[in-house]
Amino acid sequence: MTSCNWILLSTAALLASGLFAAAPELREQLSLNGTWPTGGKVPRYDSQNVAFDNKTYERTFTVPAAWAGKRVKLEFQAVNWYCDVYLDNRKIGSHNGAWIPFDFDITDLVQAGKTYTLRLEVRGELLSPTKEDGKILWWIGYNDLDKARAGIVDDVWLRAYGQVHIEDTFVKTSWRNSRIEVEYTIANRSSQRWTGRVVGDAVLETGGATAKTVQTADFSIDPGQRITVSATASWNNALLWWPDQPNLYLLKSRLVSGTNVADRETRRFGFREFWCEGNQFRLNGIRVNIRGDWSCFSQYWGSISDAATLERHYTEMLKTNANMLRWHKHPAPQFAYDMADEMGIMIMAESALYGRPYYNHDQKVKLIDNCLTLIPAWIKGSRNHASVMIWSACNEATFGGLSNIPPEQLKRLGDKIYEYDNTRPVNYDGDASVPGVMVNRHYPEGYEKDPTVKYPNGDMYNDWTSLNHATKPTYLGEILAVRPGTNENGWWIGVWPRGLRHANFAGIAPRVYYAGSRITAAQADLQSKAYAPIALFDIAYDKLGIKPYKDGILPSLDQGATVKRSLVVYNDDYRDESVIVEIELRAGGTSHAKGRTSVALGLGEHKDFDAMFQVPFKGGSTLEVVYRTFKGGVQRFEEVKKFVIKDLGKSGTSSTVVTFGGLQPPPPPPPLNQPPKVSIVSPANGAQYPAPANVNVTATASDPDGSVVKVDLYLNGTFVRTENTAPYEWTLANLAAGSHTLTAKAFDNAGATATASATFTVVDPPEVVGFTLIECGPVGN
Template structure:
């Protein structure tokens, strides 16, 4: 999102008011503080033997390099960030301090000869973990899941003690952090520190399935399955059984180290109109012995760039051009910040977006828990996935024709390595989900560096999806073409599009952000006054009238080659009131039925 000159900044004193419990979502008071977010956190690789560790932990905030030798300050509700209302703490940490967690729990899993894995959905940013006083490892990265084998550190009895140290430099460091800043204002929001996704345990055999995903070979009606094995053996084989409505429709077996191809008879494609998903049972064999088994799923779907009958590059889904239109979705909550209060809340935003007639969501400089993408898969919502931005400060220059091309950020080797490592981890983890159709490594030159190299890395990691190299600007050019598949402009509030004569034949033309129409709703804002939108309105009728004008202009661009557009934004976020819904999700500012009728004409 672009920063504009007429922002009204949020006074720091308003944070206390905003998170005092005044601005609650419909789910705030439904959260079980003893056992929050109990759903299985990894729907793409499901095992039956697992244990959820969410709930009340001990915590302390101490100067960096200190240890909680004198005990802990109080209790925190995991997995809500320490700055959030639902954490029960609402304290700022900052780069000079560290956040410590401790939890003593009974191991409920029957270990036997199996290994015990400790999983963290996400911790922002650096996490060091001890089990029963023994260090098991350090992880850096605020948006990717990680795990440790803690079998050898477990006590013989049931009682176990887990300790975690977290350091997060926020916007003082070069790491990916999205919209978080130490001093929230305008389009920059409250810091998120510490554990913000589910912490859990599972038992696995010594050799077990570590990763599973698949790709569609559209032209041959074939699905290709890939597995990664922890502690592999040459004798290992994988069997994939495919089910449709609980009926076995095919299976394939082969070496665990190889891609397995299955020809599907009359395959049912996945699309927003028909989000068909196939259930999968994946078994690891050593000879005739079954070593490990997980449940999973896949979708038969294809996304590619191709020319339409007029010669314009479009996004083709399953062999047909499909205009994609959706909101910019930042995934923030007034009660949990990065963390939705419940799974129902996590699902709510996708459901409402779909009810309004959008067929796509751009997940903006944030990565959600795996369950969010699972819901998108189930419901048939297309997703454009941003890489969270970081190490900002570079400038861009504006050329005629609202094409932004400028200076890449001169990032340090450490900063570059942090970006590449986490982007790789994110893509490896989330390329499973068929709802994701576009990767967006950079937004508006925010920390953008070596664009061509990052696009090449993205293509190598996943050649099956499209790449929007720099949403909104600072394009690296190859001749007259931008690097990547997409030419993407941002403009507020009115829609614009790239010049078809220059870009329409070789790149997909996209309006990556527009709109930002603001309407503060009394009793549902982060602060009582001085909230803002890119253009503000006093009532719903006036707001809808302006939106209708924007859509009329947008609709006229589609025959000229515009392939997708993204409206800012799904919900209000802190002082921004340009959402389709209020920040607390209690007021829908537009009539969903009218929006759906209008949006359907785009497709």
């Protein structure tokens, strides 16, 4: 067995069952994918070799009769590079900008039940407006101006909307705050003012009851207006999205006014949070170390024309023990992100600003200005994917021999990304000089060079430590480029990353080819072990480099000698902080010694320790030292290191025991955490206020065995605000008449919570009864 067979068990079962399914339908919709009578296959996901200056696409479609009274939109996920769009020979609009979604509202041009002719006139990258005066002024992704990747390259939809409808939805989940927030963009295309709310029910995609409901406050929207409204709810028991347990929810949202439903949609999401903390990455509160890979859609893996082909490539990538993929050079089709959501593959999503010499002109500011206009659609189109952890604003765009774009210009791209998604970090791949929350470096060893050319010591554990930023995550975004026949990096990708993991780089990403693609089966096996999440490495053996594997040059040990090996064990997992390590000595087909011990090891952490054993008296034989790890009774890793036993003419019986040093016994379990205490001091329970009321709220909170980190206040179940330090005070303004319930929720430093509630009433002032003063004369008159 090899370590790659033990990873992501739930994902392996998913694939074996053929259960991959695309995301649910957003709303009432009709796919316009297929073979168009003019233009051919739509979309061409495998568009690398599709090259043209001008091309016509044409087909007919029928608006479903059931859509009478609906608004109808024509939606394109991506058309490269520029297109004019016609309906029955009437131009309805144009679009410029590759790899991003766009749409046209065609409601006033169509009738339900009737058939229309759709035509696109598409221009290639060498024509205006992409290229002006010999300069490329818009991002184009990968190619060397060979006209490739042009045309309709992602899905085409016809969708139905209400006259008042949900135009966009952004689902934001926070593990740190135990909260879900949903931002809805609402458009009113009716002729009437509309008042109502949005209600969203989250249910597991696998089925079951509603797990959480979010609801906006009532709002009004005038004809022609577009507004953004938010719904927030606490959620401390959501099933989290993890790479090995990719739980997904469906948010079923409806736009309601009284009992009338104006619009409905369904979005898929995962409850997870990814962030930078110091020089590490965190996923749902634990340290996660990125063992990355990168690929360009329909390039490095060859043509990808359908989901089955991509599923095969994703499966092979998972066998390498990689846990993140950067879709490089330009955005991938939406189904690639959908599949990653389901398979638990973390994604770095990259823009189409791929550093090339054709951007190195005197109009770089205009180039960036143009790219800024494309970012909103790109981000909004992909930001609900659970798998997308990091945005990459560009690739190698500062390189002098390529685009030579100033760092301050590239930072503008990142700033624009944050405007549309501040829940994920932004990366500039290879452009380490761009200021940001993380640092990304490419090829410290030189492009397509063996690492020992520049670092002759070959010490992967120490040679690159100076490259690791002290306070920001450092991601080695491209290293060890494999070029068979030119370098030995097919072997080095199985050895050098071992030292980089030990050096605490937050992420590493050699171009990991799986067996049969560009590396041999032996190289692929070595690489998958270098990436194994629960690995056990022999540090001195790693420092021998690739000679034991490539050339068969084995180190020697004296027969009968007692030796000490310096080892490191990893726990790059998502649960369970106990790892069993086991070492076995084999020679001449016989097991001579074995030892096993338990290591207490935090998630995402690694630990150095020693193993001691006596070399068997088998001079001239090959000694196999077998390194294994186990978690929860399941074997997670096995690797054999071979030595030559030097024959010194000795004989005897060697020890059958392997002992361990440098490991402290597991600490006793900590005492059970006691929850905090919280109370609402003001208003008093049962208090009354005249309407409209301004109510000052005061809460106190303490923790018997730690500290209070925050107190959240809810009014009638709706989140109000967080106070992180005492005094915990809030002001509620203009409260209407009725009964109101306050809930204060305190959190301690260990994650425990406590709540307190109080109820008060806001009453309308008493009605003033009118009276008439009658003037009377003196009594008796």
